[in-house]
Amino acid sequence: MEYAIEVFDLTKVYRSEGKEIKAVDHLNLKVEKGSIFGLLGPNGAGKTTFIMMLTGLTLPTSGSGKVLGYDIIKESLQIRRKVGLLPEGFGFYDHLTAEENLNYVAALNDIPKEERRKRVEDVLASVGLLEVKDRKFGGFSRGMKQKLGIAQALLKNPELLLLDEPTAGVDPEGARAIRELVLKLNREGKTIVLSTHLLFEVGPICDSIAIMNYGRLVLQGKVKDLLERLMAEEGYRIKIEGIGEVGAFAEELSRIAGVRSVRLEGKAVHVVAEKDIRVEIGKLSAKHNIEIVTLELQQPSLEDLFIKYYKKEGLSYA
Amino acid sequence: MPSVFTVASKEFSDIIKSKRFLILVTIFVLLVIVAQGTVYVSVSSSTQRALPRGFLGSIAYSLVTIMSYFAPIVGLALGFDVISGEREKGTLKIVLAQPIYRDMVFNGKFIAAFLSVSLAVLVSSVVNVGIAIVALGISPPPEDVVRLIIFMIFSILFAMTYYAISAFLSTATRRSSQSIIVGVILWAVFVFIIPVIASLVASALVPVSFTPQNITRSNATTFRPPEMQQYTSQMAARAQISSLINSFTPNYHFTSIAHYVLGVYAGAGTIAGGRIPTAPSSSASTSLVMNLFSAWPNILVLTTLTIVLFIASYTLFIRQEIR
Numbered sequence: 001m002e003y004a005i006e007v008f009d010l011t012k013v014y015r016s017e018g019k020e021i022k023a024v025d026h027l028n029l030k031v032e033k034g035s036i037f038g039l040l041g042p043n044g045a046g047k048t049t050f051i052m053m054l055t056g057l058t059l060p061t062s063g064s065g066k067v068l069g070y071d072i073i074k075e076s077l078q079i080r081r082k083v084g085l086l087p088e089g090f091g092f093y094d095h096l097t098a099e100e101n102l103n104y105v106a107a108l109n110d111i112p113k114e115e116r117r118k119r120v121e122d123v124l125a126s127v128g129l130l131e132v133k134d135r136k137f138g139g140f141s142r143g144m145k146q147k148l149g150i151a152q153a154l155l156k157n158p159e160l161l162l163l164d165e166p167t168a169g170v171d172p173e174g175a176r177a178i179r180e181l182v183l184k185l186n187r188e189g190k191t192i193v194l195s196t197h198l199l200f201e202v203g204p205i206c207d208s209i210a211i212m213n214y215g216r217l218v219l220q221g222k223v224k225d226l227l228e229r230l231m232a233e234e235g236y237r238i239k240i241e242g243i244g245e246v247g248a249f250a251e252e253l254s255r256i257a258g259v260r261s262v263r264l265e266g267k268a269v270h271v272v273a274e275k276d277i278r279v280e281i282g283k284l285s286a287k288h289n290i291e292i293v294t295l296e297l298q299q300p301s302l303e304d305l306f307i308k309y310y311k312k313e314g315l316s317y318a
Numbered sequence: 319m320p321s322v323f324t325v326a327s328k329e330f331s332d333i334i335k336s337k338r339f340l341i342l343v344t345i346f347v348l349l350v351i352v353a354q355g356t357v358y359v360s361v362s363s364s365t366q367r368a369l370p371r372g373f374l375g376s377i378a379y380s381l382v383t384i385m386s387y388f389a390p391i392v393g394l395a396l397g398f399d400v401i402s403g404e405r406e407k408g409t410l411k412i413v414l415a416q417p418i419y420r421d422m423v424f425n426g427k428f429i430a431a432f433l434s435v436s437l438a439v440l441v442s443s444v445v446n447v448g449i450a451i452v453a454l455g456i457s458p459p460p461e462d463v464v465r466l467i468i469f470m471i472f473s474i475l476f477a478m479t480y481y482a483i484s485a486f487l488s489t490a491t492r493r494s495s496q497s498i499i500v501g502v503i504l505w506a507v508f509v510f511i512i513p514v515i516a517s518l519v520a521s522a523l524v525p526v527s528f529t530p531q532n533i534t535r536s537n538a539t540t541f542r543p544p545e546m547q548q549y550t551s552q553m554a555a556r557a558q559i560s561s562l563i564n565s566f567t568p569n570y571h572f573t574s575i576a577h578y579v580l581g582v583y584a585g586a587g588t589i590a591g592g593r594i595p596t597a598p599s600s601s602a603s604t605s606l607v608m609n610l611f612s613a614w615p616n617i618l619v620l621t622t623l624t625i626v627l628f629i630a631s632y633t634l635f636i637r638q639e640i641r
């Protein structure tokens with residue numbers, strides 16, 4: 001397996017006013033090439049610090065890491081050549097237009113003068129800002145600013161995109177546009193890391209996620225695997241709706257091996273079991289002469305996962 | 319690899335197009351015009367009197383006075399937000415996310431400031447001299463031209479000293495509002511407070527026993543009773559003490575250099591600090607090389623101060639966290 005990012009015991013300690021803050025604490029993390037990776041965690045978890053260390057914007061206190069095969073301490077310049085970064089709390093020059101701002105970024109990336117115009121227009125088009133390219137950045141809305149930030153990260157045609165809170169301050173429609181853009185860029189082969197504290201904003205598009213808290217990993221893995229694990233831990237929830245005498249059916253259902261609970265809710269029966277017992281349920285319903293209308297395994301959502309691990313950490317989840 | 323000039327050229331064009339810069343240069347040019355106008359009026363109202371000391375003599379005073387205010391203000395105005403502003407706006411993160419080294423950003427900005435300061439000094443000096451030529455109807459002799467050019471070079475150095483001070487404050491304080499306040503206070507201390515302290519200390523340390531009455535400069539040199547000699551030496555001692563104290567300000571060194579190069583006493587540093595009782599025309603008559611030689615310690619102080627501050631801000635900036 002090829003990794004776009006690998007870090008080993010990565011640690012960042014800030015010292016401010018005599019106090020030590022472990023922003024990132026012995027973090028071990030791998031991000032597969034070609035994936036969309038969601039870095040989740042509450043405010044102050046260390047997401048931004050982690051991303052800044054990957055691009056040489058801040059130096060680790062200890063530990064090591066590689067991004068696209070380059071050492072994050074010794075070869076950060078090469079990393080910045082190939083990695084597009086949307087920093088948190090960034091800004092552009094207010095008195096310059098969108099196009100002028102991007103021209104400067106293009107120049108800093110050594111994109112030849114004759115190619116600049118086209119590259120700049122291409123990325124502006126891909127984030128939907130081409131029509132406003134001659135407007136000053138100072139007059140941009142939050143969402144437009146955020147889009148220009150993404151455009152800037154795309155200018156170098158990066159292999160890896162690090163987007164720190166890409167949907168911050170963007171309206172729902174804008175956020176959806178950003179998610180679609182991320183999916184499109186991923187289809188083009190780019191690896192994408194998204195950081196957020198709002199799971200629903202980006203969760204659904206991620207292949208893998210990591211939840212951070214107090215600079216440490218709380219949970220990490222493929223979304224698919226994590227959900228299966230959650231179902232195994234919390235039980236498989238099956239919803240049955242049928243026509244017929246469900247009382248006795250429910251009664252017998254609760255005696256099947258592996259069933260944790262059965263709950264009646266009007267005509268619907270909710271079952272929590274240790275494994276997927278839909279086949280057994282089918283047989284039993286036939287025996288009780290019940291005509292099944294619905295028989296579904298209710299997938300837990302990432303939300304459930306998130307809430308569970310947030311609760312475990314004693315955190316409230318916004 | 320993008321070079322430091324990518325940053326420098328963008329920064330330079332930002333500065334010279336900025337309102338801040340245009341307003342400062344405009345005000346300065348207007349001041350120069352007013353000052354020249356005054357010289358013109360005084361010269362034309364007494365037609366029988368020739369220009370006091372030729373071309374330089376007629377413009378030097380206003381040029382030095384105005385420059386001793388203008389250069390620090392330009393330096394402060396360009397430097398106070400050089401790093402803190404980028405930090406506050408978040409542009410620093412965007413710039414440093416690109417494949418460049420941090421020092422390029424810093425050096426690029428310094429180069430841009432140097433070019434802008436040079437442009438400002440050049441424009442204002444050309445306007446000053448141009449008006450003098452047109453209004454006074456005289457053209458400067460070659461040596462005066464050379465002296466003016468050298469004066470401009472040191473004016474640029476002086477402005478860069480203040481730029482280095484405010485760039486350092488901008489790097490260290492992290493907030494442009496703090497850095498401008500500290501910068502202006504420092505400037506006020508150098509221009510107003512230290513010279514006053516200097517003369518207070520000087521008069522406290524050297525009490526003058528005799529106050530000469532009705533002595534003009536011409537009979538003071540011919541008529542020297544013992545009291546007069548004592549008075550002169552006491553005043554010289556005072557001047558020495560106040561120079562010593564004033565030498566803690568960059569302004570003093572600039573004024574001294576200006577004095578040697580243009581042969582005048584003027585400028586904020588010595589106006590309040592008490593004049594050294596020697597004839598101002600003496601330095602203009604000695605050779606330029608000799609003058610520069612005399613100004614050498616002052617040149618060295620200004621240059622060293624600028625370089626030290628540059629290195630300090632640079633080092634701080636390279637090591638600083640971006641947020």
Ligand SMILES: Nc1ncnc2c1ncn2[C@@H]1O[C@H](COP(=O)(O)OP(=O)(O)OP(=O)(O)O)[C@@H](O)[C@H]1O
Nearest residue numbers: 014016023042043044045046047048049197639641
């Ligand atoms: N320059 C700094 N100096 C001191 N402490 C810092 C600095 N930058 C970050 N921190 C601290 O490090 C910790 C991690 O901050 P970080 O910004 O990485 O978290 P985050 O997960 O990105 O949070 P958010 O969701 O709010 O963006 C916080 O406690 C923060 O206060």
Ligand SMILES: [Mg+2]
Nearest residue numbers: 047048049088
């Ligand atoms: Mg953050």
